[in-house]
Amino acid sequence: MLLIPARWAGFRQPRCGWGTGGLPGITKETGEKGLRKVRRLPFIIYTWLVIVLGIWLLYYTFPQLNLDLGRELLIMVGFGVLAEWLAVSFPQGQLTGGFAVILSTYLIYGPVPAAWVNALATVLGQGVANRGNPLRTTLFNAAQYVPVVLGANFVYVLAGGEVARGLHWANGWPLTLFILAYYLFNQLFVYIYTLPVRGGYPLLQWPDALRWDGITYLLAVPVGLLMVLLYNHIGIYGTLLLFIPMLAVQFVLRFYVHLVLANRELRVLYEVAGKLGGNLNLKEIFDLLLRESRRVTGFHNGIIYLWSEEKQCYVVEAATGTHAGLFRGSVVQRGEGFLGRAALSGECHLVDDAREDERTLGDIGFTQLHRSLVVVPLVAETGVLGLLVLGDKRAGFFDDKHVQILTILGGQAAVAIANVHLKSLLDRAAITDGLTGLYNYRYFYHRCLGELERARRYDENVALVMVDINNFKQVNDHYGHSAGDAVLAAVAGVIRDQLRDGDLAARFGGDEFAVLLPRTGPAEAKHVADRLRLAVREYVFEAGERRILVYVTTATATFPGDAAGLDELFKVALKGLEQQ
Template identity: 40%
Template sequence: MARARTGFMHSLYVWLVIFLGCGLLVSMLRLQPVDIDFLREYLVFLVLGVLAEWFVVALPQGSLSVGFAVVLTSFLLFDTSATVLISVLSALLGNLVISKDGSFRTTLFNGAQYTISAVGAAYAYYYVGGLTSDKISLPNILPLLVFVLSYFVINHLLVNIFLWPSCRHYTWSMWGAALKWDIYTYLFSTPVGILMFLIYNKTGLLGAALLFIPVLTLKYLLRLYINLEMANRELSVLYGVAQSLGASLDMAETLGLILTESRKVISYHTGIIYLWHEEEQLLIPSAIRSPYADKLKKISFSLDEGIVGMVAKTGQPEIVYDTKKDRRLRSMPGITQFLRSLLVVPLMVEKKIIGVVTIGKKEPYAYGPKHMQILTILGGQAAVAMANALLYKKIEKLAITDGLTKVYNHRYFYKKFEEEYQRSQRYGCKFSVIMIDIDYFKRFNDEFGHKAGDTALFTVAKIIKKNTRNIDTVARYGGEEFAILLPETDSGDAKTVAERIRKAISETVFRIADDKPPVGVTVSIGVSSYPADTKDPQQVVELADQALYYSKEHGKNRVTVWSQMNLTPVEKET
């Protein structure tokens, strides 16, 4: 509900600004009709305003424009109505021509915020005693500064509220960078506007218009400088990413770092890294940066589903300019429901897919080929780091896993046992140990062969895992013996688990060979608990082992709890 309300409030804000701007424009034109004697001047300044909109220097956190120079010159030469009309028409014509997404609402907003800024600045100017004529004079310096400052504050406030949904992830440094470039824009545009006014008074309209040629040239050079600075920044980030990724072998840390570093060069609303899981044959979200993370983490893709699956299958990156216009994505769940622009890049090592990174923004046409190139380079570095992290994780898992049964090994069992004992000392927790031994296993091996014995061990381990919790530790203790550590479990609950395992194994049919009939396998089980049975941690496993051998000596295929083994045994049904 909160997110939906945020979207509604933003739309409401946009339309309120549009209606307010329209109302102010109509009121100004009624109260102060434009002087048609200056029609030629209006048209020339309108063209200059449109050119200023076209030659905007794009920045990661904003843009640079000399549009305010045209606004200031118009205000100094004409009245407020003409200034507003030139500003609005410049914004409308400029945005309609250069706008890639064709968002008419955005174009209207731009026109409206220019109207509100100009009217508000003019009101402030006259409120502090600004002159209607001879505006460039010593007594009029303060009102003129008030006009510039008021226009800047109103324009900056209206625009930043409009951009807030897509820029709310900005850090303070990003907001500071955006503010810095806005200030530079006004510091540059204000002298240009005053100079155009002075040249107009001395040489006429042609001189003021010709001044814009070196201004536009300077903007072009500035654009080159910005591009070089951005290229340098991108290279710095790429170098930093390479260093950072090479320093970490933790998968979660690596994935988080990829999304964090990517945002330094490519702005996004939502970023997701999907990892390819061979067993499930699915691309599963493993790292997410998004307000909708809780919902997105539940959405996985096969290789035949959506653009994420398609990119993983083909190994080719994809750029989506507008999800609403792409037929392939209309039925795709998840990110395409609220993002308009997407970059989707495969993460591959030696032509083998290991994942997919996807970033997106709510605005259409937010990304281009350059963004794709940057993310592809980042993806290449990330894929190598992820492959190293996966290899490290695999080696780490092999070190604690029994190769045959795929459950934990003896060493890891005692590591978890020590951790659980320390936890019980700190918080007063209880825990239990179950020891399991396959009955007549030597005879089974002698009769059916070691291959059949290996199959039996693997199947028993699988059954044990299926009948225990995720927090329980199942390990192959040695030979045909297994051990289970059960946190927060007393002997009664541990016995229930043990009985469930014993019954499941005894009811399982073991197929050892195609030419031989299936056979059955049974287990004997012992249970002990801490601290109920002993306060010595070294004895917990030993007591469970004693209970296990009690089961062996009293008929096998049974469960014995150490605290009850001196009682008259009750034969368990098989």
């Protein structure tokens, strides 16, 4: 088995994974403008240097091929193609048992035929069973095996091994070094190639691929040695008897790899579900969603937009990444731009390259800064509550696996956000008056006790202003109760607009309101009362097409000048209303 990256299934972006058959391709010129493009250039040059080196080595060694053995070599190529077709794919690569073919070819025919068989099998196998790799990737995958085989052969010869001896105890140590050298050289080629696109699937780390690669080597090496023994006793067709079981092992390995990845994904989802099931506030939910999303994708920048009833748009509630500060304060209007259309449709979107995708052309902001984008609407029963937007500067960074997991995470977060909103509404309903939106008397009285205690401790004044609507019964009798309710709500709105931060307003009775003014003396309280009375008088109240004139009466009382306790404070203020 060989370690190689493969294409991410179903999309046009590179894979950074492993398996016999090649390395991840950079589907298009993915270098960024300016400095980012300069940083990408060495890896592009490296890719083509390896391709040219592999082709040149094949050309240089062609005279050493024994074409009389062409039929047998083509059969070995066929074995390699089968291994490619049945490769074990996972989000960042693929695994095969092709090293059994390479090892047996090397011991039977020598290093040059092994290099040719390996290269041809890779080109044909990945050319037919292509997993989205561009031509450049397929060429690289094939070409890099040529110097790997010849380099491992150099170590073998240097250690005293003789290919002509085949399977012999004297070749035991050199053959072990050949296998180790092949493994290490292959890892080196892969590691360098995958540096620009590493980190797309943090649940799968490089040590995982090394371990799985080691498992396939442990299985492929004995099979390859036995294929050599069968060839010596039965011939070329005898090798098929052992290679077929090797292909069966790949199916078992496929289930193992997919089970491991599924288990890790489920663990993340389970942990998130457990945390979201707790008593989290919105900030904690947003931080958790971005943190767990990074565990899955390793993005550059992430934003969570949340719908604001007040502003009637989606506003940034959380952001993380190197440019998070640039996006705070930005908004998304429903139906406008790429993100706005995603919010309107409620559908997930995956963008491989924002510079070429029609959905993002002409957009500014987040979509302009990133090449790869994934947008996951946070959908609950009430609608699209927000958007999870992740971006990466590398083209083709996200894939379908990311979208699947992020969709589930987003769904869990949306339920938690909806629960927080519902709890907030219930809590609000318990302390407010349903008609006016002001505090109800019970909650207001409780808050007043606290304010008076604080004022007593710090020797401060507290003022109470009572507001009564004049002749309110006539409004109900003349215009109807619906008009009376509208007047109550409008008066409450006027009072709310006239207050400072920290002032408290409540509906005290049927047509009476109470306002508590912390750190306010008698003169200031009278000024506030006069301002409230004037604001209500100047407000235009309407009932259908008719205008209603509304006047209010106000009275004030202050602590500790007028009263030593809350009940007495209310009594003084209410008495002032009666006297007017």
